[in-house]
Amino acid sequence: MKQKSEKLYTAKQITSALIAFIFLLGLLCLYYGSSFVPALSRSDGEHDGTDPVLGGNIRDFDDLLEDQEHNPEVPKSIPICDIKHSELIPCLDRNLIYQMKLKPNLTLMEHYERHCPPPERRFNCLIPPPIGYKIPIRWPESRDEVWKANIPHTHLAQEKSDQNWMVVNGEKINFPGGGTHFHDGANKYIVSLARMLKFPNDKLHNGGNIRNVLDVGCGVASFGAYLLSHSIIAMSIAPNDVHENQIQFALERGIPSTLGVLGTKRLPYPSRSFELAHCSRCRIDWLQRDGILLLELDRLLRPGGYFAYSSPEAYALDPENRRIWNAMHDLLRRMCWRVAVKKDQTVIWQKPLGNGCYLKRDPGTQPPLCSTGDDPDATWNVHMKACIAPYSAKMHKQRGSGLVSWPKRLTAASPRLEDIGVSLNNSMKTL
Incomplete structure (x- = not known):
């Protein structure tokens, strides 16, 4: 027992000595600093302006201030814009169009497309928040309510009061989830679309095969907001029109969205980006210019993609709506789309999986196939x-996009990589 006690005592002494040594070494390092590392030696005099680690001269604030004195183009500070510009969107400013006397084609919606100011008319100031601005409500609560002060527009709530778009409630604006064609809420509407298509368990994501959705003329984006809980992500687009910037409400709610319009320019997404396109009373003339807007949707949809269309043309029996429906149905038939299902106020078309139908069309059928020199991704x-835009030979052969279902798609290499010469095997090794 005595020997055991002596051994324990000796071990404690050694441990204490080691701790004391480490502590002393730390004090020495702190005191002498970089003396232990000559390359980072500390100098009491002026340094030579060279970064001790990366090399190169260090420019201090005096140099920057001197630049500002001799170069008037270098701002000393960035001023705040006038409060009247709190909602300025430089390249989508309709006032600029009038001031510069531009003549966009209103029928083609050119006035809602990008028109950027020349250098001399650009604002070199910070856009201020509106008066009374508050820190935005965080997701997921923001899906259902936002601060009124952050988006001081109540006209839309009054105009759409019968459609459950939004309701002003004191300092907040609430979003019941309604829409022009889904007064009972977007969630029920989403389930009804899944039932129409007979997807498993009434889930619109169809086992992860529908992930990316394009919502055209989205309003305040309640459709996209409720798709998130269905494992579907939507890009909601709408123009900055008389509805006082619906996209501003959507972004404040935390919903992926952007200002955009089906006008004369392609939407800024590559071909075959979405599994489903959606239009609920979006008031778009789909028949104009030989169906060019439907052909833009065709470019954006993946093989076998869907177009869900809820609008009077799909169900109303008056002569004008019947005329539009018949013409639209004929155009989409010539584009090789088929009616997947039609019920109540909604029709869902489906794009073909391959080129077979295109090749069987009679010569001269309109619209034509794009030339081989056209790049659908530009x-x-x-x-x-x-x-x-026809499919590539590989895509035609496999009759589909080749994408795996979500969420496996997160870590699987995209077949599109092979289109730009990247081997999928090498990509998988990288992942």
């Missing part, structure tokens, strides 16, 4: 084209 500032 989008920025590119005009729409009234032609059908």
Whole structure:
């Protein structure tokens, strides 16, 4: 027992000595600093302006201030814009169109497309928040309510009061989830679409095969808001029109959305980006210019993609709506789309899986196939084209996009990589 006690005592002494040594070493390092690392040695005099680690000269604030004195183009500070510009969107400013006397084609919705100011008319200031602005309500609560002060527009609530778009409630604006064609709520409407298509368990995501949705003329984006809980993500688009910037409400709610319009330019997404396109009373003339707007949807939809259309043309029996329906049905038939299902106020079309139908069309059938030189993935500032973009030979053979279902798609290499010469095997190794 005595020997055991002596061993324990000796071990404690050694441990204490080690701790004391480490502590002393730490104090030495702190005191002498970089003396232990000559490359980072500390100098009591002026340094030579060289970064001790990366090399190169360090420019201090005096140099920057001197630049500002000799170069008037370098701002000393960025001013705040006038409060009247709190909702300015520089390239989508309709006042600019009038001031510069531009003559956009209103029928083609050009006035809702991008028109950026020349350099001399650009604002070099910070856009201020509206008066009374509050920190936005966080998701998921923001889906259902936002601060009225952050988006001081109540006209839309009054105009759409019978459709459950939004309700002003004191300092907040509430969103019951309604829409022009789904007064009972977007959630029930989403389930009804899944039932129409007979998807398993009434789930619109169809086992993860529907993930990306394009909602055209989205209003305040309640459709996209409720799709999130169904494992579907929507890009909601609408123009900055008389409805006082619906997209502003959507973004404040935390819903993926952007200002956009089906006008004369392609939407800024590559071909085959979405599994489903949606239009609920979006008031778009789909028959104009040889169906060029439907052909833009065709470019954006993946093989076998759907177009859900809820509008009077799908169900109303008056002569004008019947005329539009018949013409639209004929156009989509020539585009090789088929009616997947039609019920009540909604019709859902489906795009073909391959090129077979295109090749069987009679010579001269309109709209034509796009030329081989056309790039369906070119989008920025590119005009729409009234032609059908056929599938590649590989996509035609496999009759589909080749994408795996969600969420496996997160970590699986996209088949699109092979289109740009990237091997899927190498991509999988990287992932």
